Amino acid sequence: STFHSFLQELPKCEHHMHLEGSLSPEVLFTLAKRNNITLPQDDDAFQSPETLLARYSRFTSLDDFLHYYYIGMSVLISESDFEDLAMDYFRHAAADGLAHAEVFFDPQAHIERGITYNTVLAGFSAARARAEKEFGITSELICCFLRHLPVPNCMSMFKDADVQASFKNGSVTGIGLDSSEKPFPPALFEEIYAGAKELGLRRTAHAGEEGPATFISDALDVLKVERIDHGIRLVEDEALLQKIAKDGTMLSVCPLSNKVLCCVKEISEVPIRKFLDAGVKFSINSDDPAYFGGYILDNYCAVHEAFNLSVAEWTSICRAGIEGSWCSQARKDEML
Ligand code: HPA
Ligand code: ZN
Numbered sequence: 001s002t003f004h005s006f007l008q009e010l011p012k013c014e015h016h017m018h019l020e021g022s023l024s025p026e027v028l029f030t031l032a033k034r035n036n037i038t039l040p041q042d043d044d045a046f047q048s049p050e051t052l053l054a055r056y057s058r059f060t061s062l063d064d065f066l067h068y069y070y071i072g073m074s075v076l077i078s079e080s081d082f083e084d085l086a087m088d089y090f091r092h093a094a095a096d097g098l099a100h101a102e103v104f105f106d107p108q109a110h111i112e113r114g115i116t117y118n119t120v121l122a123g124f125s126a127a128r129a130r131a132e133k134e135f136g137i138t139s140e141l142i143c144c145f146l147r148h149l150p151v152p153n154c155m156s157m158f159k160d161a162d163v164q165a166s167f168k169n170g171s172v173t174g175i176g177l178d179s180s181e182k183p184f185p186p187a188l189f190e191e192i193y194a195g196a197k198e199l200g201l202r203r204t205a206h207a208g209e210e211g212p213a214t215f216i217s218d219a220l221d222v223l224k225v226e227r228i229d230h231g232i233r234l235v236e237d238e239a240l241l242q243k244i245a246k247d248g249t250m251l252s253v254c255p256l257s258n259k260v261l262c263c264v265k266e267i268s269e270v271p272i273r274k275f276l277d278a279g280v281k282f283s284i285n286s287d288d289p290a291y292f293g294g295y296i297l298d299n300y301c302a303v304h305e306a307f308n309l310s311v312a313e314w315t316s317i318c319r320a321g322i323e324g325s326w327c328s329q330a331r332k333d334e335m336l
Contacts, residue, residue, distance in 0.1 A: 007097075012297075015252040023073060025050075031076065104178065140326050154189065232251075234271070
């Protein structure tokens with residue numbers, strides 16, 4: 001329809017996408033074979049790319065998804081595996097009319113398997129350079145801490161010389177906090193976030209996806225984050241919602257993810273209308289597109305189907321996305 005091409009052509013920015021979440025079942029099986037990785041034999045989902053994809057349509061929770069997400073990424077070994085993975089994302093993003101991407105990666109999940117941080121970073125950095133040259137898509141990298149791992153493990157990654165070098169030379173722009181949410185409150189990571197602020201890094205954290213609204217206020221007050229990833233449970237605290245609207249804090253909302261992980265029953269339950277009416281800034285994002293059945297434009301289309309937003313509303317969502325990005329002002333001016 002004409003609205004589809006209107007959404008395709010909007011200057012879209014994505015702020016919540018995990019590069020490891022762009023691993024399709026096809027690529028997963030190809031890399032498992034090439035890299036001699038044995039997939040679980042006791043789970044029928046791993047019989048073929050088709051059975052695995054079918055399993056993805058039956059996720060019951062964040063943790064149910066994460067189980068497959070961490071097995072999936074175990075097939076990534078070489079620098080070129082990481083580059084190819086990110087290029088797969090950037091190619092989809094280019095077709096969807098994406099202008100700018102701020103993407104997460106999960107180094108601890110690779111370091112634990114004996115893959116070095118610099119292998120991962122070099123592959124992703126090569127893809128970022130190609131995406132800008134080949135598609136005109138600019139990007140920033142956000143290094144995530146896995147909240148289900150012991151805090152000392154997270155702290156030792158933060159202090160690692162190669163990680164520190166990537167913070168200081170600008171190849172990584174900011175930090176994030178992801179993985180299993182409910183048992184792992186933001187305050188556990190206070191020292192790491194204070195250290196990141198000291199270095200001048202940008203800061204965000206997943207909060208209020210499955211966890212309570214207090215995780216959103218703790219991320220803001222204790223971790224001093226500048227954005228909130230997901231944040232849909234903000235609707236459970238009206239005073240906090242008003243504060244976030246007043247402060248202009250942006251949420252990175254992921255509609256298809258919320259539905260597939262059973263955080264909502266239908267896309268229409270994602271509080272898009274509530275956020276618009278209350279003046280809460282948000283962007284619309286794909287989270288883990290190969291697992292949740294859609295890239296950025298699919299998320300825009302799903303929101304449009306559920307909420308029938310006006311041209312003016314879509315234009316202001318994209319404008320907020322540009323203004324809330326962590327790129328240079330010059331790049332923002334180009335996109336506006
Ligand atoms: N939530 C938490 N951790 C994640 C997600 C998510 O949506 N995607 C990848 N890791
Ligand atoms: Zn996420």
